[in-house]
Structure formats: structure tokens, C-alpha cells
Amino acid sequence: MSRSAAGQINAGQIRLGRGPRAVEAALLEEVEACQRDLRGDPALLSQPLRIVVPSKSLRQHLAAALVAHVGGGLLGVRVQTLHSLALEILERAGEPLPTSSLLASILVRDFAREEPVLQARLGSRDDGFSVVRPVVDDLLDAGLEPAHAEALDERLAASAFAPGPIEVARAVVRVASRVAEAFAAEGVAHRSEVLRRASNVIARPAGA
Numbered sequence: 001m002s003r004s005a006a007g008q009i010n011a012g013q014i015r016l017g018r019g020p021r022a023v024e025a026a027l028l029e030e031v032e033a034c035q036r037d038l039r040g041d042p043a044l045l046s047q048p049l050r051i052v053v054p055s056k057s058l059r060q061h062l063a064a065a066l067v068a069h070v071g072g073g074l075l076g077v078r079v080q081t082l083h084s085l086a087l088e089i090l091e092r093a094g095e096p097l098p099t100s101s102l103l104a105s106i107l108v109r110d111f112a113r114e115e116p117v118l119q120a121r122l123g124s125r126d127d128g129f130s131v132v133r134p135v136v137d138d139l140l141d142a143g144l145e146p147a148h149a150e151a152l153d154e155r156l157a158a159s160a161f162a163p164g165p166i167e168v169a170r171a172v173v174r175v176a177s178r179v180a181e182a183f184a185a186e187g188v189a190h191r192s193e194v195l196r197r198a199s200n201v202i203a204r205p206a207g208a
Helices: 020-040 042-046 056-070 082-092 104-113 116-122 128-141 146-157 163-186 191-203
Strands: 049-053 077-081
Touching: 020 042, 020 049, 020 056, 020 077, 049 056, 049 082, 056 077, 077 082, 082 191, 104 116, 104 128, 104 163, 116 128, 116 163, 128 163, 128 191, 146 163
Parallel strands: 049 077
Antiparallel strands: none
8 A cells, every 4th residue: 555655654664464354454444544634635635545456356345345444435545456557557658558368268268178187177067177267377477488387397297296186287387388378479468467567667767
């Protein structure tokens, strides 16, 4: 959470809480305090308070919790996902926005179906291949590229873990690698690429 100018919120300050409920309670109290400051100084509306969260579901939950806690609408507060913030940074920097990755779920499903071990374990379930998508996203977020997949597959093959789970892991790595290849071929950017590009924009020297 940060304000765009010096004032109530210190952008370099880190606060810790004992679990998600404690963190949420502290955040609600701080936002309520900011709302009191805003009522005393409406000029603070020019310095919107941003609350950045990792997912859409958490954004919806937190927005509802804030309204319930404050007891009505909030002024000068924006709750957004990290992905949304990254897109905004690219847009403000004049960077071309990446094509939306709407094909991701279809690609994961199709590629997973072609892996015998995944087909055997998930093919008979309703939308069983959907469980592969979050793992593929995590691998791509971690920077997996097709060039890395072979080395990772070799490490997994040499692992001392039980063969069944290892074969599943190897199949998921192959799916992730194929998804990365398909994204590159179609000009589609995974969310990890969006975050990487936004980070590069922020890291640029002023005026560059």
C-alpha cells in the first residue's frame, strides 16, 4: 500500500502481521485513518492510495471488506491486482501492451491431454485438466523457458522420489514448455512477461 507523494504512508516501510487476518485488520484500520485524513484535507484526493494484491479474488474480497469496515464508499482508494498495475505502468510509459493470454487455458488443456500420464489421471474427471493450469502458471512465473525444460526434465528423472509423482511433474514441465513456445509463436505474453517488462520500466534511470 502506498501514497504517490510523501505524507501519511511511507513507501519504504514494511509491516508484518501474525497471519492474514491480522494483516487485513491492520490494513483496514490504516485505510480508515487515511479516510479521516482525507476528510480533513480533500487535497489528498490528488494522491490516491493504492492497495496492490496478487489476485482478482483477493481484490474483490478486500474491496468488500473495506466498504464494510468504513461503513460506506471510500474516496481516493484504489484496490488493484499486481497484473493490473503492471499494465498501467506499461501504458503510462508508452510501451506496447501485450496481447491477452486468453488461449492459456485451452493450450494447457490440449497439451495436458496429449500427455499419457496426465490423461490417465485427469482425463476422466470433469474439467480435470484445469488443475494443471496453476502449476503451469507458477513455472512460467518462475521464468521457465523451453531452453530450461530439458535440463529440468533431466533433474526430475534423476530424482530419488517415487516414480509416479515424478512422471506427473515431468509431464507438467513439458506442458509448460509447450505453452511457452506457443505464446512466443503467437505473440502472446504470459503474466510473468508483463511483470518483467513493467519492472524494467521502473528500473530505468529518470529521463531515459
